Amino acid sequence: MNVLVLGGYGAVGGHVVRLLRTDGLSALAAGRDAGRADVVLDLTDLDGFEAALDNVAAVVNCAGAEDVRLAEACAGRRIPFLDISATSAYVQRLERVDGPVVLGVGLAPGLTTLLAADALDSHRGPIDIMIGLGSGEQHGAAATAWTYSLLGQHFSDPDGTVVRNFSRPKRFEVPSESGYTPAAALRADFADQHRLTREFGVPVRSYLRLDSRAATAGLALLTRAPALRALTPKHMPGSDKWVVLARPAHGPARWAAGRGQSVATAVVTAAAARTAVLRRITSPAWIHEILRIADLRDTLRDNGITLGVDNSPR
Structure with a gap:
């Protein structure tokens, strides 16, 4: 078959x-x-x-x-x-x-979902999911179109308010092993935050950033003026490094990092x-x-993806 x-x-x-x-x-x-x-x-x-x-x-x-x-x-x-x-x-x-x-069944949602579910098994409290992507990676057309489709769009927050994509910046500390520097990420409408919020009965919120601070700032600007999207360069500054992190309000964060979002x-x-x-x-x-995330540990490692737990202060 x-x-x-x-x-x-x-x-x-x-x-x-x-x-x-x-x-x-x-x-x-x-x-x-x-x-x-x-x-x-x-x-x-x-x-x-x-x-x-x-x-x-x-x-x-x-x-x-x-x-x-x-x-x-x-x-x-x-x-x-x-x-x-x-x-x-x-x-x-x-x-x-x-x-x-x-x-x-992808990176986000997918790997982010598994990391958040693992954290929720131990700490039934609010979870922030941070997705850091490599703005220099040559993504497929569908991935690029999806990101730009969020510009100016809104979605519901767990507290009932309406959130504009690529707004409400929040700073995330990331492990040095990830190759990412600490910086602010922006709220973004990834589907798993809604499912996990419903299933576990706690607020789960997703944030997106790019490894180029200028590119992340560009998303924050464009979401207020989507008509300017045509001015975005074909090749963005940055690398192909990515990191995803599920950070509970109490307890250690779970994270994964690697190179090549598509892989x-x-x-x-x-x-x-x-x-x-x-x-x-x-x-x-x-x-x-x-x-479970444990089911994928060997497969992720064999494909150059690092998993970790971060106990550092927020």
């Missing part, structure tokens, strides 16, 4: 296919480019997508296509559908699909796909319901 990877030759999908094949699974890259795809597929053609599901054990969506009908088609055949999207409204629609859907996303996604193939999933589940 095959794992069908939508967008399987893209920035994330290409790594997912490689990792699954390294583990001995049959992974097929799906997309419109006949020169790069194992399965030529236009995701706007639902009949063609249905036909491509024959002999498929799981589908991983790395294409950036946020069409719930794809998940519903898989659910109708009891095929697990895994999605790396961080878009809150889309993820909430996926949570209502009647079938095996796995959510939050990190793929490592977590491939691990979730392997789990979905091996166990029976019948209804929508978040990654922390099928995996």
